[in-house]
Amino acid sequence: QMQLQESGPGLVKPSETLSLTCSVSGGSISSSSYYWTWIRQPPGKGLEWIGSVYYTGGTYYNPSLKSRVTISEDSSKNQFSLNVRSVTAADTALYYCAREEFDSSSSWFDPWGQGTLVTVSS
Amino acid sequence: QAVVTQEPSLTVSPGGTVTLTCGSSTEAVTSGHYPYWFQQKPGQAPRSLIYNTNNRHSWTPARFSGSLLGGKAALTLSGAQPEDEADYYCLLSYSGPYVFGTGTKVTVL
Numbered sequence: 001q002m003q004l005q006e007s008g009p010g011l012v013k014p015s016e017t018l019s020l021t022c023s024v025s026g027g028s029i030s031s032s033s034y035y036w037t038w039i040r041q042p043p044g045k046g047l048e049w050i051g052s053v054y055y056t057g058g059t060y061y062n063p064s065l066k067s068r069v070t071i072s073e074d075s076s077k078n079q080f081s082l083n084v085r086s087v088t089a090a091d092t093a094l095y096y097c098a099r100e101e102f103d104s105s106s107s108w109f110d111p112w113g114q115g116t117l118v119t120v121s122s
Numbered sequence: 123q124a125v126v127t128q129e130p131s132l133t134v135s136p137g138g139t140v141t142l143t144c145g146s147s148t149e150a151v152t153s154g155h156y157p158y159w160f161q162q163k164p165g166q167a168p169r170s171l172i173y174n175t176n177n178r179h180s181w182t183p184a185r186f187s188g189s190l191l192g193g194k195a196a197l198t199l200s201g202a203q204p205e206d207e208a209d210y211y212c213l214l215s216y217s218g219p220y221v222f223g224t225g226t227k228v229t230v231l
Contacts, residue, residue, distance in 0.1 A: 039168075039222075047160075047168065047211050049220040060218050063123050096167055106174035109158065109213075112167040 002027040004097050004113040012091075012120050018084040022097030022113060029078050030055045035100040036080040037109065038071060040093040048093075052100060053080055087120045094118075124148040126214055126223040133229045134202040142226045143194040144212030150193035151214065157195035158213040159188055161206075168211060172197060202230050 008020035022036065029036065038050040051061035053071040061069055065084070073080040084091055098112040125147040134140035144157060151157060159172040170179060172188035175195065185201045195212055207230045212223035 046225040047162075047213075047222040049213070049222055062219055106177060107156065108170050108173040108177075108179070109160075110170045110179070112169070115167055 006113045006116040020082045023079045030075045038082045039096045042093045128223040128226045131227040142197045145194040155214040162209045
């Protein structure tokens with residue numbers, strides 16, 4: 001059974017770059033049936049879709065974050081990553097990675113990682 | 123970017139029925155938005171309940187059902203159980219980018 005695990009610094013200074021990695025176990029990231037996704041949740045608030053990457057490196061992003069976000073994949077390490085540039089306190093959130101699996105007519109988001117809290121503060 | 127709106131909170135009696143809705147600020151919600159529904163309990167990651175409007179996973183209890191209702195996506199819980207108390211989020215596809223709904227807190231009381 002596939003499992004996802006987020007990792008990265010829990011504290012980032014304002015104006016710097018937030019960098020997280022999602023390690024995938026129990027299966028290959030290089031599957032044509034999956035997109036790899038980042039989602040975040042500010043403390044006490046709702047969910048926000050950040051973006052996704054395909055194993056070919058193709059990406060799509062939330063338009064409101066697109067100018068500051070890069071999502072990439074590393075098939076050699078079976079992981080994918082998130083970079084958010086020029087962070088502010090508004091980027092403080094629990095960051096989740098998830099797999100979007102799709103077939104000819106549908107897609108679904110499962111599994112999810114447990115989430116990692118990133119705080120932006122000096 | 124569209125804003126996806128849900129009821130902030132709903133209360134249902136044990137064994138009762140409640141319907142959550144998910145509306146888009148830009149257009150009526152259709153099957154083309156592939157509506158998704160997630161359940162999140164305190165301290166846990168969200169869990170997928172429904173995908174592509176009305177498809178359940180193997181782990182989704184049959185008391186949860188998805189539909190389209192009056193230009194919105196809907197999640198109906200029939201026969202609520204205490205363990206259904208949670209936050210529920212919808213997610214809509216806008217031909218590529220996704221937008222989550224604002225979330226509904228469901229209390230079973």
